[in-house]
Amino acid sequence: MNDVKKRILNIAKALKITATVAKVFVIIMMVVTILQIVAVFSMDTPFFRTFYDGDLNDIESLLGHSEIFSSLYEDPEMGSANPVVRKTVELAITLLSLVVLLGYIRFFQKLISHILEKRQPFSLETAKRMGKGAYGLLLLIVLNPVLGILLFLLMRFFALIFEYGAYLQEKAEETSRIQEEVIVSLAEITESKxxxxxxxxxxxxxxxxxxxxxxxxxxxxxxxxxxxxxxxxxxxxxxxxxxxxxxxxxxxxxxxxxxxxxxxxxxxxxxxxxxxxxxxxxxxxxxxxxxxxxxxxxxxxxxxxxxxxxxxxxxxxxxxxxxxxxxxxxxxxxxxxxxxxxxxxxxxxxxxxxxxxxxxxxxxxxxxxxxxxxxxxxxx
Ligand SMILES: [Fe+2]
Ligand SMILES: [Fe+2]
The missing domain is CATH 1.10.3210.10 (Hypothetical protein af1432)
Known part of the structure; x- marks a missing residue:
């Protein structure tokens, strides 16, 4: 029983490290996005213009280009929307997606900390919550279809691991309970004899x-x-x-x-x-x-x-x-x-x-x- 429990706790420890790495990555992405927003805004200020007199459309090539947002913000009749507005909206949505992602990582971290503290890994309830929560990750498709679907599948996969863990844990507990009952009975028989x-x-x-x-x-x-x-x-x-x-x-x-x-x-x-x-x-x-x-x-x-x-x-x-x-x-x-x-x-x-x-x-x-x-x- 202890073997199974130890293995489950080791998996939880590994997942905790993964979650921490993912969190650091997301935070770095958020900082980069915020810096980009600041950059976009500062480029449209008179102060910036004293240093830069080129076409503002060049900013697009400077900061990268997303086809989804180009199609959303480019009016076929009016030509390109203001690149600053377009870029800002795009970056704001990226930031929002990163906040959603960070929220999920926090949820995941809390879950694992709880498991490690209680030393009582996995419950069916947790697995169900994760399974349902995975659908929220589909929102990230707006940011990047591949990322959204990948994270959705990953979360569903973790939900399955948790469900299997809950099953293993239940079996292990049942075995140890039966073992303890047999032991107590044997001890009582010995005592009476x-x-x-x-x-x-x-x-x-x-x-x-x-x-x-x-x-x-x-x-x-x-x-x-x-x-x-x-x-x-x-x-x-x-x-x-x-x-x-x-x-x-x-x-x-x-x-x-x-x-x-x-x-x-x-x-x-x-x-x-x-x-x-x-x-x-x-x-x-x-x-x-x-x-x-x-x-x-x-x-x-x-x-x-x-x-x-x-x-x-x-x-x-x-x-x-x-x-x-x-x-x-x-x-x-x-x-x-x-x-x-x-x-x-x-x-x-x-x-x-x-x-x-x-x-x-x-x-x-x-x-x-x-x-x-x-x-x-x-x-x-
Ligand atoms: Fe003895
Ligand atoms: Fe004895």
């Missing part, structure tokens, strides 16, 4: 979002991680309930079973395509890896673990520590914070821990906001 009822998934995804933003990831990347991280424990669906729901400590065999959940999660998602799902697969696989390579399931270390995997690892452990489990009480948030900092460079990536520390106020606020009801009841 695992012993981590309450808001573990919501909190881990919020903490991941905050840390990713602190690390300077792009808005799109942050949003993708927020969604993808909700599926980090998806593999727990494959772990027997007796183990997941067992009160008290697990035996070594049971813990070995639990340790399979990252691999199961990766497997469950391995056939699904799309940016969010691909990241979800990676995060599901890597969220129990450790920076020093002592984690599971693959014992990957350092940068061999994706940045997103390292982020979710910190988010997941911080939430596990500050939540109550069947075998332990919830830690005091300050103690959990110290533990995360203590494990910087061993269990966790120091860069990620630094971002966690820098954004801790926000993380703490999210912890309170999405606290389990049971926790709230205890706190009250």
């Amino acid at each position: 695992s012993e981590q009822t309450g808001q573990h998934i919501k909190r881990v995804s919020e903490y991941s979002r905050i840390i990713a933003r602190q690390l300077g990831l792009s808005d799109e990347a942050v949003e993708t991680l927020r969604l993808a991280s909700t599926m980090h424990d998806l593999g727990k669906l494959m772990i027997p309930s007796e183990i997941l729901e067992k009160p008290g400590r697990l035996t070594d065999e049971e813990f070995a079973e639990i340790k399979k959940h990252p691999g199961f999660g990766e497997h469950l998602l391995h056939n699904v395509e799309g940016e969010t799902m691909t990241l979800a697969r990676q995060v599901a696989l890597e969220h129990h890896e450790r920076y020093d390579g002592k984690g599971y399931p693959n014992g990957e270390s350092g940068e061999a673990i994706s940045l997103e995997g390292r982020i979710v690892a910190v988010a997941d452990v911080y939430d596990a520590l500050t939540s109550r489990r069947s075998y332990k009480l919830a830690w005091d948030p300050k103690k959990a914070y110290d533990e995360i900092v203590r494990c910087s460079g061993t269990q966790f990536d120091p860069r990620v821990v630094q971002a966690f520390v820098d954004a801790y106020d926000e993380i703490d606020a999210a912890r309170r906001q999405y606290a389990d009801e049971e926790f709230n009841a205890k706190a009250a």
